[in-house]
Amino acid sequence: MYASMEGCIGTGKTTLARLLSMRYAGTPLLEETSRHPFIAEFYLDPERNAFQTEMNFILIHYHQLRRAQQDGVFDQLVFADFIFDKDRLFADLTLTDPDEQRLFTLTYDFLRQRIPTPDVLICLKSPTEFLWERIRKRARDLEAPMTYDYLDQVNSKYNEFFEAYDQSEKIILNAPELNITEGSPSFESALLDKVIPALSPILGVPPRA
Numbered sequence: 001m002y003a004s005m006e007g008c009i010g011t012g013k014t015t016l017a018r019l020l021s022m023r024y025a026g027t028p029l030l031e032e033t034s035r036h037p038f039i040a041e042f043y044l045d046p047e048r049n050a051f052q053t054e055m056n057f058i059l060i061h062y063h064q065l066r067r068a069q070q071d072g073v074f075d076q077l078v079f080a081d082f083i084f085d086k087d088r089l090f091a092d093l094t095l096t097d098p099d100e101q102r103l104f105t106l107t108y109d110f111l112r113q114r115i116p117t118p119d120v121l122i123c124l125k126s127p128t129e130f131l132w133e134r135i136r137k138r139a140r141d142l143e144a145p146m147t148y149d150y151l152d153q154v155n156s157k158y159n160e161f162f163e164a165y166d167q168s169e170k171i172i173l174n175a176p177e178l179n180i181t182e183g184s185p186s187f188e189s190a191l192l193d194k195v196i197p198a199l200s201p202i203l204g205v206p207p208r209a
């Protein structure tokens, strides 16, 4: 079973994937963010750097998922904090040159066929204001140039994507209601009330006591 979290920037995907892995004694598959060499440049000049950023993201994500597949990671219960399709969603927004869009699509479609699709997608929805607050609070240097308008556009893309998504089972959750914060008692009770009852029947296993 392969479960993946998705949601806009700052929704809490990584924290949720990590905690669900612990709860279900599964294996976390977390995005190797430290290996995104272009993201800082992207935020400084999105128009100029979008193509190299998106190509870089699909190659990194592809290799991480392929490596996991070859290492037999998907033979276990896996909780990932990203899916390959997220880069299609970002590229739809960031790539404006038709030649670059075409080359991205050719590469994306070629790679997409070679990687596994999750059995269940956990969709974390959130109002943009909530995400903006979280991103300001976590204060990652490279995200400092991000504008509210950009975040709002990414968030709208995610909402459209969640609506249309039909590749597997999906569970739609409201991220602010969960208050995804490690060690928070309200998050623990939201996990028990809202996430685990929806997820366990799909996974076919109960969480650890």
Ligand SMILES: Nc1ncnc2c1ncn2[C@@H]1O[C@H](COP(=O)(O)OP(=O)(O)OP(=O)(O)O)[C@@H](O)[C@H]1O
Pocket: 007, 008, 009, 010, 011, 012, 013, 014, 015, 031, 033, 039, 042, 053, 054, 057, 081, 082, 086, 087, 090, 091, 094, 143
């Ligand atoms: N394909 C992409 N194109 C442009 N930027 C991207 C892309 N994928 C991720 N990013 C950027 O990389 C950074 C990390 O984003 P991502 O949503 O993957 O993780 P996150 O915000 O740390 O997740 P969470 O807080 O939900 O655990 C963000 O600044 C995001 O805008």
